[in-house]
Amino acid sequence: MSYSICLATTGAGLWTSHDAGQTWILSHCDNPKYPYELCARSVAVASTRPDVVWTSIDSEHAEDVVARSDDHGETYSYTAVAAPGRQVWELAVDPHNPSSIFAGTRPGGVFRSVDDGKSWQQLPVGIAETCSIGFTRVTNIHFTDIPGEIWVSVEIDGLFHSTDGGDTWKRLQLAGGESLVGPGEVWKEERHIDIHDVSVGSSIDGIRTIYVATPIGFFASEDTGATWRCSRYPVQGDYDSSVFYTRSLAVNGADPSVVVAGVGFRPPDHGARGGIVRSEDGGLNWKPVSPILRSVVWKIGSHPLDPNIAVAVTLFGQVLTTRDGGQSWIQVEREFGEIRGVCITAR
Known part of the structure; x- marks a missing residue:
């Protein structure tokens, strides 16, 4: 099955490849003049409209503009400023309603457009504006197969869950992370709300499970966040016990007990080593499946129609x-x- 890869970079523009990464096209936008200097933070696509790609682009006014492509990411046109005065760190398209676009911001907030990005409304999520690292930021907006269900992960303020399309929200936090702290490590009280990614899969027994990526490892809940189990990753080959900083997750659409995680060293060394690990039992056991990479694996994009196809990107420029x-x-x-x-569009 053919597909296109769309990339958002910081300071090097937007790129697309129609041949699985063999060749690349610098994407153009109606503004600014030099597309190779664009700062873009997110790209998103819906399976029902694979030619329509959304991105957030840094403007010269301390806020991000949302732009739309109708040609699999080759060219973009500005639509609107989703969140005045804020950066847009995450974009997501409701798979049950592709005209409904969601933007997650820094400082933390979630904005929704129901008219294809023309106008935006802030949702009453209740994310704190600041945290120990400065402003909070939304790290993922995840829709499930249940219409109206949304999960939002925030660095650093926890998990937020909606079952009515974003009209109302419940805040959750993790538990049990202290068990992962090893010799020489210090438990920080904010760890249970420092969330890098969220997805929904299942346990090996078929129980619906929430998967969460954090700076200290992988967490899973089989009871919608009431209780949690957690784990780190095996020490095999060149992987070592310090490669547990987890930034990204992807669940296999055909078998939701199969999950891959993008990992690396913790900051400030997250530009030194990274990799991908894979579990076939809902995160109970893990196996390294990539070579050692030069930085943490920041995002993993899955093909909307083929569960076997995915693309992973590292923070400092590698694509797998x-x-x-x-x-x-x-x-x-x-x-x-x-x-x-990163995102994948079907062709």
Whole structure:
């Protein structure tokens, strides 16, 4: 099955590849003049409209503009400022209503457009504006197969859950992370609300499970956040016990007990080593499935129609693809600068 890869970079523009990363096209936008200097933080697509790609682009006015592509990411046109005075760190399209676009921001907030990005409304999520690292920021907006259900992860303020399309929200936090702290590590009270990614899969027994990525490892809940289990990753080959900083997750659409996680060193060393690990039992056991990479794996994009195809990107420019459900990964030859977003469009 053919597909396109769309990338959002910080300071090096937007890029698309229609041949699994063999060749790349610098995407153009109606503004500004120099597309290769664009700062973009997120790209998103809906399976029902694979030619329509959304991105957030840094403007010169201390706020991000949302732009739309109708040609699989080759060209973009500005639509509107989703959140005046804020950066847009995450974009997501409601798979049950592709005209409904969600933007997650820094400082933390969630904004919704129901008219294809023309106008936006802030939702009453209740995310704190500041945290120990400065402003909070939304790290993922995840829709499930249940219409109206949304999960939002925030760095650093917890998990937020809606079952009515974003009209009302419940805040959750993790538990049990102290058990992961090893010799020489210090438990920080904010760890249970420092959330990098969220997805929904299942346990090996078929129980619906919430998967969460954090700076100290992987968490899962089989009771919608009432209780949690957590784990780190195996020490095999060149992987070592300090590669547990988890930034990204992807669940296999055909078997939701299969999950891959993008990992690396914790900051400030997250630009030194990274990799991808895979579990076939809902995160109970893990196996390294990629070579050692130069930085943490920041995002993983899944094909909207083929569960075997995914693309992973590292923070500092490497791109990897898989066609076997994440069992093996191939690094593409082209490398970029700082990558913040990736998505796959079906063709």
